[in-house]
Amino acid sequence: MSATILVLEYAVIYTVGSLLASMLSLSKRAGVKQSAAFYASLAVLAVSLGFTLLNIAIYLIEPKPSFTNLFHEDLLSYFFAITVQLVSLFVVLSSRNYMWDDRNLSVYFSLLLFSTLGMVLLAFAADLLMIIVAWELMSIPTYVLAGLRKDNPFSNEASIKYFLLGAFSSGILLYAISLTYGLTGTTNLPAVLQALQASATRLDPLTILALALFIAGFGFKMSVVPFHMWIPDAYEGAPTTISTFLSAGTKKAGFVVAIRVFVVALPFLSTNWTTAFAILALATMTLGNVAALTQRSLTRMLAYSSIAQAGYILIGFAVATEPAKTLALIGVLFHVFNHAVMQSSAFLAVAAVDRTIGRASLDSFASLWRRMPITSFALAVSLLALAGIPPLNGFWSKLVLFTAAIQGDMAWLALAGVLNSALSLGYYAWVIKRMYIDEPTGSMGQGRIKEPAVISAVLLAATAIIIVLGIYPSLIYDLAKAAVLALG
Amino acid sequence: MLDVPILSLLIFIPIVGSVLVYLLGRLRERLCELASLVITIVVFALSLYMYGLLFASKEGASFSFVEGPFNWLGGFGVDYYLGVDGLSASLILISSILSVLVVLGSWDLITEKKPIYYFLILLFEGSIIGVFCSLNLILFYVFWEIVLIPMFFFIGVWGGPRRKYAAMKFLIFTYVGSVVMLLGFILIYLFTTPNTFNIPELVGKIPFWVQLLASAATFAGFGVKLPVVPLHTWLPDAHVEAPAPISVFLAGLLLKMGGYGFIRVNLGILADVSRQYAWVFISFGILTMFYGALVAMVQRDLKRMIALTSINHMGFVLLGSFAGISASTTQGAVYGISGAIFQMFNHAAAIGILFMLSGYIHEQAGTRNIDELKSLRIGMPKTALVLILGSLAGMSVPIYSSFLSEWMVILGAISVNSWYAITVLIPLLTVAYFLWMIKRTVLSQLPERIHYHDLRNRAMIGLLLYLVPLFLLLILPSLILGVVDPLSLLLYQGAGGGK
Numbered sequence: 001m002s003a004t005i006l007v008l009e010y011a012v013i014y015t016v017g018s019l020l021a022s023m024l025s026l027s028k029r030a031g032v033k034q035s036a037a038f039y040a041s042l043a044v045l046a047v048s049l050g051f052t053l054l055n056i057a058i059y060l061i062e063p064k065p066s067f068t069n070l071f072h073e074d075l076l077s078y079f080f081a082i083t084v085q086l087v088s089l090f091v092v093l094s095s096r097n098y099m100w101d102d103r104n105l106s107v108y109f110s111l112l113l114f115s116t117l118g119m120v121l122l123a124f125a126a127d128l129l130m131i132i133v134a135w136e137l138m139s140i141p142t143y144v145l146a147g148l149r150k151d152n153p154f155s156n157e158a159s160i161k162y163f164l165l166g167a168f169s170s171g172i173l174l175y176a177i178s179l180t181y182g183l184t185g186t187t188n189l190p191a192v193l194q195a196l197q198a199s200a201t202r203l204d205p206l207t208i209l210a211l212a213l214f215i216a217g218f219g220f221k222m223s224v225v226p227f228h229m230w231i232p233d234a235y236e237g238a239p240t241t242i243s244t245f246l247s248a249g250t251k252k253a254g255f256v257v258a259i260r261v262f263v264v265a266l267p268f269l270s271t272n273w274t275t276a277f278a279i280l281a282l283a284t285m286t287l288g289n290v291a292a293l294t295q296r297s298l299t300r301m302l303a304y305s306s307i308a309q310a311g312y313i314l315i316g317f318a319v320a321t322e323p324a325k326t327l328a329l330i331g332v333l334f335h336v337f338n339h340a341v342m343q344s345s346a347f348l349a350v351a352a353v354d355r356t357i358g359r360a361s362l363d364s365f366a367s368l369w370r371r372m373p374i375t376s377f378a379l380a381v382s383l384l385a386l387a388g389i390p391p392l393n394g395f396w397s398k399l400v401l402f403t404a405a406i407q408g409d410m411a412w413l414a415l416a417g418v419l420n421s422a423l424s425l426g427y428y429a430w431v432i433k434r435m436y437i438d439e440p441t442g443s444m445g446q447g448r449i450k451e452p453a454v455i456s457a458v459l460l461a462a463t464a465i466i467i468v469l470g471i472y473p474s475l476i477y478d479l480a481k482a483a484v485l486a487l488g
Numbered sequence: 489m490l491d492v493p494i495l496s497l498l499i500f501i502p503i504v505g506s507v508l509v510y511l512l513g514r515l516r517e518r519l520c521e522l523a524s525l526v527i528t529i530v531v532f533a534l535s536l537y538m539y540g541l542l543f544a545s546k547e548g549a550s551f552s553f554v555e556g557p558f559n560w561l562g563g564f565g566v567d568y569y570l571g572v573d574g575l576s577a578s579l580i581l582i583s584s585i586l587s588v589l590v591v592l593g594s595w596d597l598i599t600e601k602k603p604i605y606y607f608l609i610l611l612f613e614g615s616i617i618g619v620f621c622s623l624n625l626i627l628f629y630v631f632w633e634i635v636l637i638p639m640f641f642f643i644g645v646w647g648g649p650r651r652k653y654a655a656m657k658f659l660i661f662t663y664v665g666s667v668v669m670l671l672g673f674i675l676i677y678l679f680t681t682p683n684t685f686n687i688p689e690l691v692g693k694i695p696f697w698v699q700l701l702a703s704a705a706t707f708a709g710f711g712v713k714l715p716v717v718p719l720h721t722w723l724p725d726a727h728v729e730a731p732a733p734i735s736v737f738l739a740g741l742l743l744k745m746g747g748y749g750f751i752r753v754n755l756g757i758l759a760d761v762s763r764q765y766a767w768v769f770i771s772f773g774i775l776t777m778f779y780g781a782l783v784a785m786v787q788r789d790l791k792r793m794i795a796l797t798s799i800n801h802m803g804f805v806l807l808g809s810f811a812g813i814s815a816s817t818t819q820g821a822v823y824g825i826s827g828a829i830f831q832m833f834n835h836a837a838a839i840g841i842l843f844m845l846s847g848y849i850h851e852q853a854g855t856r857n858i859d860e861l862k863s864l865r866i867g868m869p870k871t872a873l874v875l876i877l878g879s880l881a882g883m884s885v886p887i888y889s890s891f892l893s894e895w896m897v898i899l900g901a902i903s904v905n906s907w908y909a910i911t912v913l914i915p916l917l918t919v920a921y922f923l924w925m926i927k928r929t930v931l932s933q934l935p936e937r938i939h940y941h942d943l944r945n946r947a948m949i950g951l952l953l954y955l956v957p958l959f960l961l962l963i964l965p966s967l968i969l970g971v972v973d974p975l976s977l978l979l980y981q982g983a984g985g986g987k
Contacts, residue, residue, distance in 0.1 A: 390630040437644040
């Protein structure tokens with residue numbers, strides 16, 4: 001199947017579904033209104049995920065990467081398409097409990113779907129212009145989603161901050177793209193590669209400037225220090241499901257384009273960008289972990305933890321040249337998938353607490369296991385996985401990343417990563433201690449609370465993925481390896 | 489030998505059983521206690537059978553019951569690969585023995601949240617057996633880390649007043665040590681041709697500089713667990729706060745992971761560095777022994793004193809293994825390494841009875857303060873008897889096999905360098921503080937008569953069971969040494985000794 005037709009099919013599924021969701025919700029009866037939007041979005045994601053899995057199956061039987069001017073279809077695209085759609089599915093399902101009383105539910109769901117479409121398009125994009133279009137399709141709905149709670153000043157602040165910095169980063173990205181066009185005369189990534197291969201301009205200061213601007217532009221979404229300022233505020237102010245979406249979903253889209261642009265299209269500049277990524281990786285994980293240690297709100301702690309995890313992924317970029325290229329990229333993909341699952345699980349557990357007890361400050365987690373056993377269990381497992389305790393999935397991807405770092409002659413980065421992991425256990429374990437060991441504080445009741453059913457189901461599913469991948473990591477490792485080897 | 493994957497059974501019967509026990513416990517609490525006892529006894533029987541076969545085959549030096557290597561993570565050297573030699577087999581045997589005794593001891597001492605408690609006990613047993621029989625460094629690391637989780641909750645949930653602090657301290661210390669150790673493993677993997685994590689394939693293949701770096705890295709992991717002074721500070725806190733049965737696990741098994749690691753990894757595959765720089769490890773060993781003994785002497789809390797005894801005793805393991813590897817004579821090497829392994833076995837049983845007893849004393853007398861426990865011989869005659877019998881094991885007097893192992897280690901050390909004879913002072917110090925403790929608690933007089941509750945008969949039997957292996961092995965030390973000596977010889981020769 002031609003890649004363009006494939007992408008068109010995604011676009012049709014999402015657009016039709018999203019419009020349908022909005023139309024159905026015009027109904028006057030309140031119950032129908034909300035359910036319609038919810039089930040329509042669910043149907044879209046189910047169909048689209050099924051479609052993706054089917055295509056992967058076809059692709060694996062007959063591996064034929066197909067390229068057009070705008071899109072390419074390969075295992076890397078599918079890998080990310082699966083990852084981001086899985087996160088969207090988690091988020092949509094959890095919204096059944098978390099967002100149900102919101103007045104703008106149909107808007108919420110249709111924006112969520114459009115943003116997901118943007119991420120899927122990014123996974124397939126092969127042209128810088130297509131990348132910027134998909135990037136905006138992914139980002140703009142999330143600006144609105146972050147500020148969906150109009151009467152909540154924190155939500156407004158989050159939205160404004162996120163929007164301003166987001167628009168700024170898009171501008172930077174566009175500038176980088178226009179520089180690239182000026183240097184090479186094309187925006188098509190394979191053509192950019194060829195043009196740079198042929199010409200002597202590749203070490204031109206302008207090229208370096210374009211490279212730096214690309215790093216800054218993508219770094220904004222990937223939550224790379226020093227472009228991370230918006231993250232804690234946005235995650236804290238936005239509805240928690242949207243924070244999940246941002247940190248487990250849209251952030252991952254930054255990594256796929258980074259692979260496409262840096263590793264595949266700009267390998268000639270690798271001496272420049274590997275050094276940059278090595279420094280950024282060190283700064284990102286260290287700052288993320290140190291800042292997370294001092295947080296009083298679990299949402300903010302998870303936001304900083306999410307920054308730190310991006311730092312581990314950047315280790316992979318720092319050594320994504322020979323001889324460690326294959327292992328490094330496998331590590332990147334593997335950790336992207338794992339982080340999507342772990343982070344979704346952790347954030348949605350916080351959403352469940354937020355929904356039932358209110359205030360996701362650390363105090364409300366004291367002795368949580370008595371009141372919300374499923375949520376506590378899922379949160380504990382996901383935090384241990386984030387810390388990299390075996391046999392959970394996060395351990396394996398970190399192992400691959402650190403091994404790649406040593407193989408790529410950046411043992412200091414592996415040492416920094418290992419010490420950061422140890423540091424991160426400090427706050428992860430502290431939350432677990434709070435939930436399982438500490439006595440309840442103040443007026444907090446001891447009785448069991450009815451846990452939100454759908455969120456609990458999502459949490460159990462995510463926990464199952466974390467544990468199964470921990471025991472049998474080859475499931476994703478092999479897919480990631482195939483995807484990387486297909487890149488060439 | 490057999491088609492049954494006996495080692496996998498030893499690991500997964502407890503791990504799968506743990507879920508079962510938890511579910512039964514939700515039904516009725518008594519059921520989970522009984523089910524855990526049944527499962528631990530089954531595992532004990534199985535490990536005894538395994539040990540018996542190994543003993544009969546006299547193949548203590550090579551790996552038996554090998555399973556694998558089965559590919560676990562494609563093309564990355566991570567394999568599911570199990571096997572036992574004399575070292576693993578004896579440690580697995582003592583693990584399964586202690587698990588039975590710990591379950592029995594917990595019946596009296598643990599009253600809260602039983603289903604989760606027994607779930608964690610069995611999870612701990614399964615994963616520690618996994619540590620002792622993994623032949624792949626990553627598999628070893630996986631089990632090594634799983635052990636942390638139950639222990640964190642044991643201390644944190646069922647512990648004493650400062651349990652939160654102790655649990656966090658334990659977790660952070662051991663985790664930092666472990667991840668640094670993991671870096672060492674990755675180094676070994678990357679710089680050995682062919683790239684592999686499998687221990688048997690790594691023997692003699694690792695370049696010297698990699699061995700040097702890896703030894704430094706693994707020292708962090710094993711040293712924290714053993715523990716080596718100055719990486720020991722988590723241990724007294726963890727022990728004091730942990731409930732008594734868990735202290736038995738902590739001192740009896742968790743510390744053995746450190747000793748096992750030193751012998752399996754440092755002596756086994758980092759042999760050149762171990763032989764050349766043995767004096768570094770030996771110095772740490774001697775420092776650990778003296779520190780443990782001297783600090784134990786001034787303790788007021790009975791349990792803290794026992795915890796420091798355990799630091800003192802584990803120093804023998806470090807001393808013995810590295811004295812053995814650097815010995816100039818084969819005899820000295822076998823004395824040292826076998827002594828170290830034998831010491832681990834004996835220490836597990838000896839420290840087990842002492843910790844368990846401290847738990848009973850605390851429960852019955854309401855205090856563990858040595859100065860407040862007066863005249864136990866009148867107030868608690870049975871307890872006093874067991875305390876004396878247990879202390880004799882701690883003092884390594886020649887009615888127990890712990891005497892033999894310490895004697896072997898000291899003999900091995902002296903054969904390396906006569907200065908190491910200074911370590912004969914250690915048993916002296918140990919005897920001194922134990923006798924002083926007994927003088928203050930058992931033999932002291934009280935102005936008025938106080939009646940404590942004494943030990944129940946069942947508890948007393950449970951405690952005396954710890955002494956059975958110690959008696960038995962004094963008479964028949966070859967039961968352990970028979971499988972261990974060939975291994976010591978192999979390790980010594982592998983390091984280039986005896987030529």
